[in-house]
Amino acid sequence: xxxxxxxxxxxxxxxxxxxxxxxxxxxxxxxxxxxxxxxxxxxxxxxxxxxxxxxxxxxxxxxxxxxxxxxxxxxxxxxxxxxxxxxxxxxxxxxxxxxxxxxxxxxxxxxxxxxxxxxxxxxxxxxxxxxxxxxxxxxxxxxxxxxxxxxxxxxxxxxxxxxxxxxxxxxxxxxxxxxxxxxxxxxxxxxxxxxxxxxx
Amino acid sequence: xxxxxxxxxxxxxxxxxxxxxxxxxxxxxxxxxxxxxxxxxxxxxxxxxxxxxxxxxxxxxxxxxxxxxxxxxxxxxxxxxxxxxxxxxxxxxxxxxxxxxxxxxxxxxxxxxxxxxxxxxxxxxxxxxxxxxxxxxxxxxxxxxxxxxxxxxxxxxxxxxxxxxxxxxxxxxxxxxxxxxxxxxxxxxxxxxxxxxxxx
Numbered sequence: 001x002x003x004x005x006x007x008x009x010x011x012x013x014x015x016x017x018x019x020x021x022x023x024x025x026x027x028x029x030x031x032x033x034x035x036x037x038x039x040x041x042x043x044x045x046x047x048x049x050x051x052x053x054x055x056x057x058x059x060x061x062x063x064x065x066x067x068x069x070x071x072x073x074x075x076x077x078x079x080x081x082x083x084x085x086x087x088x089x090x091x092x093x094x095x096x097x098x099x100x101x102x103x104x105x106x107x108x109x110x111x112x113x114x115x116x117x118x119x120x121x122x123x124x125x126x127x128x129x130x131x132x133x134x135x136x137x138x139x140x141x142x143x144x145x146x147x148x149x150x151x152x153x154x155x156x157x158x159x160x161x162x163x164x165x166x167x168x169x170x171x172x173x174x175x176x177x178x179x180x181x182x183x184x185x186x187x188x189x190x191x192x193x194x195x196x197x198x199x200x
Numbered sequence: 201x202x203x204x205x206x207x208x209x210x211x212x213x214x215x216x217x218x219x220x221x222x223x224x225x226x227x228x229x230x231x232x233x234x235x236x237x238x239x240x241x242x243x244x245x246x247x248x249x250x251x252x253x254x255x256x257x258x259x260x261x262x263x264x265x266x267x268x269x270x271x272x273x274x275x276x277x278x279x280x281x282x283x284x285x286x287x288x289x290x291x292x293x294x295x296x297x298x299x300x301x302x303x304x305x306x307x308x309x310x311x312x313x314x315x316x317x318x319x320x321x322x323x324x325x326x327x328x329x330x331x332x333x334x335x336x337x338x339x340x341x342x343x344x345x346x347x348x349x350x351x352x353x354x355x356x357x358x359x360x361x362x363x364x365x366x367x368x369x370x371x372x373x374x375x376x377x378x379x380x381x382x383x384x385x386x387x388x389x390x391x392x393x394x395x396x397x398x399x400x
Contacts, residue, residue: 031395032387032392032395032398034398035384036242037384038382040379040380041246041377041379042236042242042246042249042379042381044249045246045249045250045252045253046241046242046245046246046248046249046381047249048248048249048252048253049242049244049245049246049247049248049249049252049275050245050397050398052245052248052249052252052274052275052278052279053245053248053272053274053275053278053397053398053400054274054397054398055274055278056273056274056275056276056277056278056279057273057274057277057396057397059397072253073256073257074252074253074254074255074256074257075249075252075253075256076256077256077257078252078253078255078256079252079256126397127397127398159395159397159398172384172385175385176385176387176392177241177385177386177387178383178384178385179240179241179242179381179382179383179384180240180381180382180384181242181246181379181380181381181382182238182379182380182381182382183378183379184235184237184372184378184379184380185372185375185376185377185378186377187232187376187377192232192376195231195232195359196257197250197253197254197256197257197259197326197327197359198232198234198250198253198254198327198359200253
């Protein structure tokens, strides 16, 4: 290892230690990091539920959708009434489940993280939801390190919910609350079609 | 076994068969039975989420709370704005976690089930949420059979969500969709206090 490389390693280690210290200092009296993961339903809808609770207290809520189209007509119609308290960014324009353009998706993910960082650092929000960010992390469109840095840099008052299946172990480690939504039984297994007001 | 007892048994069997037939006939094109169970957070908040989705479609929603106090200030404040579309019954006046009066609790549970049956059978609702009914079933304050009868008797258009930990196997069997919310990590384990807008 050259001295340059050693220096880079040492700086990295220092940075990680500083971030862990910042995260730890936030733990007792500050906004929480919540993760909703698992293969079952309810990851995003329980995030809507927490948004409802926050809006009920007159809180300011930010939402960044990392994948386009995961919020359905029902909830979009509904939350449209609350744009005064709910700042909503649909990013990941390019990222759909059928995307062919990895580079474009990576750029969309980076833009979404930049927006997320602005919301989280602004101090204007009680709650920020990073919807489906776990998917983007799973495909390595964002580095886990960068996301952890953004979480650590958030304003004291701001809680954050990260959703999506296959949450990374490093995120679970950094989180205060982690719930796995586990599919026990699903109607599509029985040939039942998606239902308005339930599934979309 | 006397002839009377035989007759009772035969009638019971016939009734069960008829109920199963009614439940099965509902499965393909009718309202669904959804169960949110498990020891993690998100059972009720993802029910709020589905309520949000349904309200976004202009649907009519009914809610029966089997345990008083499980809906917190945040969501009560919020949903109070939607009383035109959301019919809300807080039953289980007597049922708190510290109750000493089993007989009073049983009566409250029976009254809640009666109200639930009225909402489910009326045909006026797209969605009815029976919040924390699993707790009441777990303590045998209601017979599983009675609850299954009520579910089978619901109007075709009506979906129903049943929440609470420890859902009974018979309910899971009857349900179309079952999600287990599993606690992976909880902030109270780390001495963090409940937070406005997140926990209440």
